């Protein structure tokens with residue numbers, strides 16, 4: 001039985017317009033039934049028309065909750081007790097799932113998480129995108145076979161607890177309090193060994209953790225990367241200082257090298273008093289400051305600062321979908337906008353005549369060019385700049401052409417100027433890869449008014465146990 005209601009995943013608290021007759025206050029206790037799911041995967045329930053948003057609540061739960069923040073028409077509450085659990089509620093695998101700010105959906109069965117994500121995309125496309133019967137064009141959601149230990153990148157803050165002991169783990173939700181945890185359920189299992197070895201080395205050599213309040217202390221974060229295909233492992237210590245501050249560094253190296261696949265140990269220098277995890281300077285400690293990994297047949301070099309998709313198995317599915325939707329036969333010219341390190345571009349270059357990538361971050365384009373060379377692609381060319389400036393500029397100046405345009409924008413979606421140029425260029429197909437179904441739907445509507453129809457949609461779960469949704473959408477010219 002489908003129990004998630006039709007309105008799922010689509011509520012903006014500001015639009016709630018129910019009559020509220022009672023006044024609600026902070027710290028007030030209420031009992032309520034959870035009847036909907038919000039944009040971040042939180043539960044939504046009502047008391048006399050007053051909407052409450054509750055983290056850690058599942059549709060179908062009956063809960064006792066404490067109001068933490070009360071606005072006029074809606075508020076936020078904390079689950080104090082689950083009075084009657086929903087049938088979809090499961091016991092989280094991770095003991096710190098609730099306090100940790102990482103996973104927001106671990107108490108919802110994975111099957112229902114996928115259903116929620118599917119509905120979220122469907123509802124956005126129908127309501128914001130104005131598309132009818134879109135479900136007919138949607139493929140079944142691509143979930144993970146094993147929704148644990150899927151991440152290839154982790155960033156663990158290091159600090160001290162109240163007793164002054166060194167700890168590492170994750171920040172609690174909306175705070176910088178460290179929840180100690182070395183065996184995260186969604187990270188690669190090698191992380192546990194790494195964290196224990198680094199903490200052991202730090203204790204033995206009296207190496208301090210960085211303290212955000214005073215700006216003193218050395219080790220800020222432990223950043224790890226794992227190549228799922230190559231088995232290569234990287235450890236990067238983010239220091240408030242340089243590598244010379246690591247006393248007896250050889251002890252750390254010897255200990256970490258006992259881990260199979262340890263290829264790269266390096267330091268990232270970050271002396272700034274900011275929330276930014278990484279600084280720009282990298283120093284080698286052991287091996288090169290990068291590892292390699294593959295997505296499909298394409299090889300990528302990954303350093304501590306490189307952007308690389310965090311779930312390589314699902315990324316492969318996502319990119320293969322993008323490639324399938326592009327329907328390349330070998331003679332096409334393809335533009336890949338918001339291309340990052342050229343991951344999709346190189347995937348497309350396997351089948352296209354020529355690919356052009358555009359990305360705003362210059363370092364990402366350096367990686368894209370390097371990866372193109374390393375894989376022997378001479379049919380991929382990259383531009384640094386804003387997609388909404390580079391593409392219109394190239395079109396107006398040089399009359400560039402595209403058979404297919406691929407876009408993979410950040411959450412805010414595509415710029416209007418970019419969409420205008422795309423329409424003018426009249427590609428046969430547009431493949432829209434999206435990490436936010438609301439902006440996808442908005443852009444699809446704009447493209448729909450300019451002659452493009454949605455042919456196919458697939459939802460690929462890249463981030464199990466979080467509310468994030470990744471979608472690939474194929475649009476084609478209505479007159480073709």
Ligand code: SAH
Nearest residue numbers: 338339340343359360361386387408409410
């Ligand atoms: N397609 C890539 C990256 C997608 S993430 C991949 O799959 O790995 C979105 C990317 O858009 C980021 O790399 C970000 O730096 C870039 N970006 C953000 N705003 C942009 C803009 N206005 N023009 C071009 N690129 C932009």
